[in-house]
Amino acid sequence: MSDRDEAFAEYFAARSGSMRATAYLLCGDWHRAQDLVQTTFTKLYLKWGKVQRQESLDPYVRQVMIRTFIDEGRWGWWRRERPHDTTIDRPAAPGAPIEDRLVLLRALAEVPPRQRAVLVLRYWQDLSIEETAAVLGTTTGTVKSQAARGLATLRAVIGAPVPAE
Amino acid sequence: MEENEFRDALRTVLTQSPEPPPMESSAAVSYGRRATRRRTVLTCTGAVIALAAVTIVPARYLATGPAGDGDIPAAGPATTAPPSAHAMPSDGVPAPDDTKPSWPAEASGDATADTGPRYQKGKKLLADVLKVVPDRYGTPTGKGPDDMDYQWHQAAIENPEWSYLASVTITEESAAGQIHVEVHEPDNQLPAEPCALARSFWEIGGQCQVVEVDGQKIGVTTTTGAAGLDQAAAYRYADGTVVFVAQDRSSNFERPALAEVPFTAQQLAALTLVKSFHIRA
Numbered sequence: 368m369s370d371r372d373e374a375f376a377e378y379f380a381a382r383s384g385s386m387r388a389t390a391y392l393l394c395g396d397w398h399r400a401q402d403l404v405q406t407t408f409t410k411l412y413l414k415w416g417k418v419q420r421q422e423s424l425d426p427y428v429r430q431v432m433i434r435t436f437i438d439e440g441r442w443g444w445w446r447r448e449r450p451h452d453t454t455i456d457r458p459a460a461p462g463a464p465i466e467d468r469l470v471l472l473r474a475l476a477e478v479p480p481r482q483r484a485v486l487v488l489r490y491w492q493d494l495s496i497e498e499t500a501a502v503l504g505t506t507t508g509t510v511k512s513q514a515a516r517g518l519a520t521l522r523a524v525i526g527a528p529v530p531a532e
Numbered sequence: 533m534e535e536n537e538f539r540d541a542l543r544t545v546l547t548q549s550p551e552p553p554p555m556e557s558s559a560a561v562s563y564g565r566r567a568t569r570r571r572t573v574l575t576c577t578g579a580v581i582a583l584a585a586v587t588i589v590p591a592r593y594l595a596t597g598p599a600g601d602g603d604i605p606a607a608g609p610a611t612t613a614p615p616s617a618h619a620m621p622s623d624g625v626p627a628p629d630d631t632k633p634s635w636p637a638e639a640s641g642d643a644t645a646d647t648g649p650r651y652q653k654g655k656k657l658l659a660d661v662l663k664v665v666p667d668r669y670g671t672p673t674g675k676g677p678d679d680m681d682y683q684w685h686q687a688a689i690e691n692p693e694w695s696y697l698a699s700v701t702i703t704e705e706s707a708a709g710q711i712h713v714e715v716h717e718p719d720n721q722l723p724a725e726p727c728a729l730a731r732s733f734w735e736i737g738g739q740c741q742v743v744e745v746d747g748q749k750i751g752v753t754t755t756t757g758a759a760g761l762d763q764a765a766a767y768r769y770a771d772g773t774v775v776f777v778a779q780d781r782s783s784n785f786e787r788p789a790l791a792e793v794p795f796t797a798q799q800l801a802a803l804t805l806v807k808s809f810h811i812r813a
Contacts, residue, residue: 468549
């Protein structure tokens with residue numbers, strides 16, 4: 368493996384887990400989260416010669432991943448899929464209500480992709496409004512409005528009454 | 533749900549969601565190398581690496597496809613599988629022995645032509661791009677470090693149209709930048725609005741303005757360079773053909789970046805209207 372590939376592999380090993388967690392919140396599914404991460408890092412590999420000396424790669428990689436996710440023209444199937452309530456190989460943490468976790472993931476899936484990205488960047492990545500705007504290539508005003516709309520959608524979905532049987 | 537409540541809920545979701553085993557670095561490197569070769573013209577050498585990626589090729593593009601087409605996609609096994617190449621386990625979490633990342637939906641139809649009319653269109657596009665490079669720049673040929681070509685062209689199946697990409701490394705003394713021209717045939721699913729179109733090029737994003745050239749509206753988007761490109765212009769012809777022209781002060785090679793981009797925004801916009809870039813399907 369060349370020095371370049373070794374450096375790339377080292378960065379991948381160090382950061383892919385974190386990126387995958389963010390992707391999981393975006394996609395609601397580990398399988399698709401891994402696909403998104405793989406696509407992102409493939410794009411990074413193509414630019415590795417130019418970007419590897421940046422002070423911090425994380426912001427660049429995060430930007431690529433978010434924009435890839437939002438590009439619904441090529442990833443329209445993200446929207447057709449919803450997190451499903453199935454058994455899992457590994458047990459959840461003790462005391463963890465699976466239903467609550469799935470409720471939130473399902474509610475997130477109802478939020479349009481760009482608003483969902485804003486929510487994940489602001490409340491999972493804890494980016495500032497300005498940093499979020501830079502990632503998305505938009506204005507701070509748009510970030511604020513999309514965050515507000517995203518939270519409103521979550522409230523509406525989570526708070527919706529369960530239909531009588 | 534309030535902001536802090538949502539923040540806590542997100543953390544709960546992650547800490548309580550059973551996570552698959554870590555992704556493999558070696559697989560990531562393999563996919564990266566494969567992608568590099570997809571964007572690089574492969575010369576006849578003994579160092580061709582078999583492309584084992586699972587690539588989805590629409591049946592009509594196989595060798596037994598439309599008569600007279602002649603294009604032979606350099607792709608992997610044809611399949612009509614869904615975007616993710618391997619079956620989804622019923623529990624939604626990849627099993628420990630099934631965690632190799634699959635070639636994602638980007639590979640749907642992402643076959644490249646290595647011969648035939650479409651290959652020739654890509655080759656001609658490269659020749660036409662070289663004609664618009666300002667005289668003050670050099671345009672090296674051959675390969676640089678990491679076995680990467682200074683110039684390359686590609687004809688690839690998108691979804692569902694064909695696209696043609698030509699990239700040229702331009703030099704000024706020791707510095708190097710790049711110019712890219714990418715053309716999408718009609719039937720593409722790219723945005724119609726000029727700025728949405730420009731910002732969609734390689735997910736460049738950026739701040740966009742609409743520039744008018746010869747009565748035509750062209751989107752020109754400018755970034756800080758963080759996305760790997762400095763500026764891109766995009767134009768959609770009435771027949772649906774889309775032409776992207778992008779410039780980058782830096783290159784894929786270990787050389788200083790150009791002091792400035794080779795074209796002004798107005799010039800870049802005008803390049804989208806170069807007749808020879810309007811590739812007919």
